[in-house]
Amino acid sequence: MYLTAAGINELTLIDNDTLDISNLQRQILYNESQLGEDKVNSAKEVLSRLNSEVKINAYKDFIDQNSVKKYLAENKYDFIVDCSDNFKTKFLVNKIALENNLRCVIAGIKDFYGQIITINPKKSACYQCVFSEPLDTPQGEGPLPVIGVTPGILGTLQALEVIKTALGLPNLENKVLMVNLLDLRFNIIDIIKNEACFCSK
Numbered sequence: 001m002y003l004t005a006a007g008i009n010e011l012t013l014i015d016n017d018t019l020d021i022s023n024l025q026r027q028i029l030y031n032e033s034q035l036g037e038d039k040v041n042s043a044k045e046v047l048s049r050l051n052s053e054v055k056i057n058a059y060k061d062f063i064d065q066n067s068v069k070k071y072l073a074e075n076k077y078d079f080i081v082d083c084s085d086n087f088k089t090k091f092l093v094n095k096i097a098l099e100n101n102l103r104c105v106i107a108g109i110k111d112f113y114g115q116i117i118t119i120n121p122k123k124s125a126c127y128q129c130v131f132s133e134p135l136d137t138p139q140g141e142g143p144l145p146v147i148g149v150t151p152g153i154l155g156t157l158q159a160l161e162v163i164k165t166a167l168g169l170p171n172l173e174n175k176v177l178m179v180n181l182l183d184l185r186f187n188i189i190d191i192i193k194n195e196a197c198f199c200s201k
């Protein structure tokens with residue numbers, strides 16, 4: 001919503017989900033009248049009303065190694081914003097960003113906590129330099145509890161990172177911002193490229 005309001009030029013949304021009433025506690029782009037609709041189409045409609053000058057591309061699809069190739073071939077992108085709710089996708093988005101030399105911002109949340117990192121391929125540490133790959137078990141994929149405000153704050157920070165990076169302003173490259181909304185603490189941890197990570201090879 002903030003990227004569209006800022007007039008980000010062009011935005012591509014990829015999501016395979018339909019709107020459920022349980023989403024409305026945090027996904028404030030949507031409202032009750034859109035329940036059951038495809039999220040990408042409802043999002044496109046709402047965002048187009050917010051700023052008709054931003055071109056919105058909406059694709060109802062899962063992101064995986066193959067589908068993403070199709071979208072990367074169709075358009076030229078500058079930035080990937082990971083808005084996924086699982087580790088597997090975050091690691092995939094990180095890999096795609098590195099392979100295609102695209103800047104990327106990845107945020108994760110759990111109840112009152114969040115973390116966010118911006119990646120500049122070849123130059124900064126990547127997501128996998130910092131976080132180890134999730135175990136391929138059901139525990140790695142289960143839904144996490146969430147207070148609706150937490151993704152709102154982390155998502156807004158992601159939009160801020162895109163805008164600041166585009167303007168050449170300081171961002172979260174080589175840094176992880178740890179957000180603790182229970183105690184209202186924001187901590188920045190300096191990080192460096194891990195020489196054992198695939199991004200260093």
Ligand SMILES: [Zn+2]
Pocket residue numbers: 125126127128129130193194197198199200
């Ligand atoms: Zn790495």
